[in-house]
Amino acid sequence: MDKQISQAVIRRLPRYYRYLGELLDDGVERISSNDLSKRMHVTASQIRQDLNNFGGFGQQGYGYNVAYLHDEIGNILGVNDTHNVIVIGAGNLGQAIAGYVKFERVGFKIIGLFDVNPELKGKMVRDLPVQMLDELPEFVKNNNVEIAALTLPKQNAKSTALKLVSLGVHAIWNFAHVDLDDIPDVVIENVHLSDSLMQLSYNITQHKK
Amino acid sequence: MDKQISQAVIRRLPRYYRYLGELLDDGVERISSNDLSKRMHVTASQIRQDLNNFGGFGQQGYGYNVAYLHDEIGNILGVNDTHNVIVIGAGNLGQAIAGYVKFERVGFKIIGLFDVNPELKGKMVRDLPVQMLDELPEFVKNNNVEIAALTLPKQNAKSTALKLVSLGVHAIWNFAHVDLDDIPDVVIENVHLSDSLMQLSYNITQHKK
DNA sequence: TGCCTATTGTTAAAATCTTGACATAGTTTT
DNA sequence: AAAACTATGTCAAGATTTTAACAATAGGCA
Numbered sequence: 001m002d003k004q005i006s007q008a009v010i011r012r013l014p015r016y017y018r019y020l021g022e023l024l025d026d027g028v029e030r031i032s033s034n035d036l037s038k039r040m041h042v043t044a045s046q047i048r049q050d051l052n053n054f055g056g057f058g059q060q061g062y063g064y065n066v067a068y069l070h071d072e073i074g075n076i077l078g079v080n081d082t083h084n085v086i087v088i089g090a091g092n093l094g095q096a097i098a099g100y101v102k103f104e105r106v107g108f109k110i111i112g113l114f115d116v117n118p119e120l121k122g123k124m125v126r127d128l129p130v131q132m133l134d135e136l137p138e139f140v141k142n143n144n145v146e147i148a149a150l151t152l153p154k155q156n157a158k159s160t161a162l163k164l165v166s167l168g169v170h171a172i173w174n175f176a177h178v179d180l181d182d183i184p185d186v187v188i189e190n191v192h193l194s195d196s197l198m199q200l201s202y203n204i205t206q207h208k209k
Numbered sequence: 210m211d212k213q214i215s216q217a218v219i220r221r222l223p224r225y226y227r228y229l230g231e232l233l234d235d236g237v238e239r240i241s242s243n244d245l246s247k248r249m250h251v252t253a254s255q256i257r258q259d260l261n262n263f264g265g266f267g268q269q270g271y272g273y274n275v276a277y278l279h280d281e282i283g284n285i286l287g288v289n290d291t292h293n294v295i296v297i298g299a300g301n302l303g304q305a306i307a308g309y310v311k312f313e314r315v316g317f318k319i320i321g322l323f324d325v326n327p328e329l330k331g332k333m334v335r336d337l338p339v340q341m342l343d344e345l346p347e348f349v350k351n352n353n354v355e356i357a358a359l360t361l362p363k364q365n366a367k368s369t370a371l372k373l374v375s376l377g378v379h380a381i382w383n384f385a386h387v388d389l390d391d392i393p394d395v396v397i398e399n400v401h402l403s404d405s406l407m408q409l410s411y412n413i414t415q416h417k418k
Numbered sequence: 419t420g421c422c423t424a425t426t427g428t429t430a431a432a433a434t435c436t437t438g439a440c441a442t443a444g445t446t447t448t
Numbered sequence: 449a450a451a452a453c454t455a456t457g458t459c460a461a462g463a464t465t466t467t468a469a470c471a472a473t474a475g476g477c478a
Binding site for chain 2: 010041076077078092101177179181189192195201
C-alpha cells in the first residue's frame with residue numbers, strides 16, 4: 001500500500017512544476033536541489049525530501065534532469081492526461097474561469113457551461129453556448145465529464161454538488177463561499193476568494209504595526 | 210512585543226468568521242467550542258487554542274457569545290475597517306474580481322479599474338470606467354488606495370507590482386501565475402488558480418486508486 | 419445562597435513537518 | 449583509469465502544529 005502523502009507536500013508540487021516549466025522554457029537541462037532552492041526560496045533539503053516521497057528522480061553528483069522531472073511531476077499531478085471540465089454558473093466568475101482554464105491550462109478542457117437564468121440560454125461565451133441546468137443530466141451522460149467548477153451563489157452550491165455527484169461527476173472545483181462537507185465519494189477543491197482577501201487584510205494590519 | 214501568530218492559524222480565521230456569521234444570521238446567541246467543532250469538522254481543542262492566541266473571548270461554563278466573537282475576529286482580520294481596492298487588468302478575471310468583491314465583501318471597496326489596452330479605455334464595467342495604466346500615478350496620489358488586485362498576464366506582473374509599491378500601494382492580491390518575491394515592504398496574497406486545479410487533479414488521481 | 423454542571427484557558431503529550439548532516443554513488447577532470 | 453568533486457537519498461534531530469487532558473471558573477438550578 002502506498003504511503004499517504006501529506007497535503008503540505010501536495011500543495012508545493014504545483015509550484016515545483018511551474019518552476020521546472022520555466023527552466024524548461026529557458027532551455028536549462030539540469031538543476032541541483034541547491035540551485036532550485038535559491039530560485040524558489042525554500043530549503044534544498046525540503047526539495048529533496050518532497051521529491052523522494054515519489055521516488056528517486058535525481059542522480060548523485062549530477063542533480064535533476066529538468067525535462068524528466070517536469071514530466072514526472074506532471075504525471076504525479078495528473079496534468080499530462082486530459083480532464084473534461086464543465087462550469088456551473090455563467091456569471092462573470094464562471095465566464096472568467098472558463099476562459100482562464102481554456103487559455104492557461106493544458107490538460108484541462110472546458111466542454112460545457114451551464115446556468116439557471118433563461119435569459120442566458122444559448123448565449124455564446126467564446127465558443128460555448130450557455131446551456132440550461134435541466135440539460136445537465138443528458139450532457140453528463142453523453143460526455144465524459146470529470147470536473148465541475150461551481151461558480152454560483154452559495155445557496156445553490158450544495159444541492160448542485162449533490163446532483164452532480166448523483167450524475168457521476170466526482171470532482172468539484174468549488175468557488176462558492178460555503179463548505180461542501182458531508183458529500184461522500186467526491187473530491188473537492190475549494191477556492192475561497194473571500195478567505196484569501198481576509199488573510200491579506202490581516203497581514204496588512206500586522207505589517208502596519 | 211506580540212507573539213507571532215502562525216499562518217496556519219491565520220488561514221483558519223476566515224473560516225471561523227464565516228461560520229460565526231452564519232450562526233449570527235440564524236439568530237444563535239451562544240456557542241461552545243464543542244458545538245462549533247461538530248459543525249466545522251475540526252477539533253474543539255483547536256478552536257480554543259486558535260482563539261486563545263488572541264485573548265480569552267469565551268466564558269467558562271457558558272461558551273462564546275456569537276456576536277461578540279464574530280466582531281472580535283472581524284477586528285483581528287481587519288475587515289471591520291474599509292479598504293480601498295483597485296484592479297489592474299480589466300479582462301474577464303479582473304471584471305469578475307471587481308464584481309465579486311463589490312457584491313460579496315463588505316469592508317472592501319473597488320474604486321478603480323485599470324488596463325493597458327486602449328480599446329477598453331472608458332468602457333464602463335458596472336459603475337467604473339476602465340482607466341489607462343498611465344493614469345495610475347495620479348489616481349493613487351488622489352485616492353487612498355490600500356490594495357491592488359493584479360489580474361494581468363504574468364509577464365507584466367512583477368514590473369506592475371514594483372510600480373505600485375513605488376507609488377505607495379503596499380498590499381497586492383496577486384492572481385498572476387508567478388511569484389512576486391524579492392519585492393521589499395509589501396504584503397502579498399497569492400491566488401494561484403492553476404495550483405488549485407492541479408491539486409484537485411492530484412486528488413482525483415489518488416481517489417481513483 | 420450554595421451545589422452541581424458545563425466549558426473555558428492552559429499545560430503537556432503526541433503527531434507531523436522541516437531542517438541539518440553525511441555516507442554513498444555518480445560525474446567530471448586530469 | 450584514478451582522483452577529486454558534486455549532489456543525491458536518507459536518517460536523525462529540531463521545530464512546529466495538533467490533540468488530549470484537566471484544573472479552574474462561571475453559569476444554571478434547587
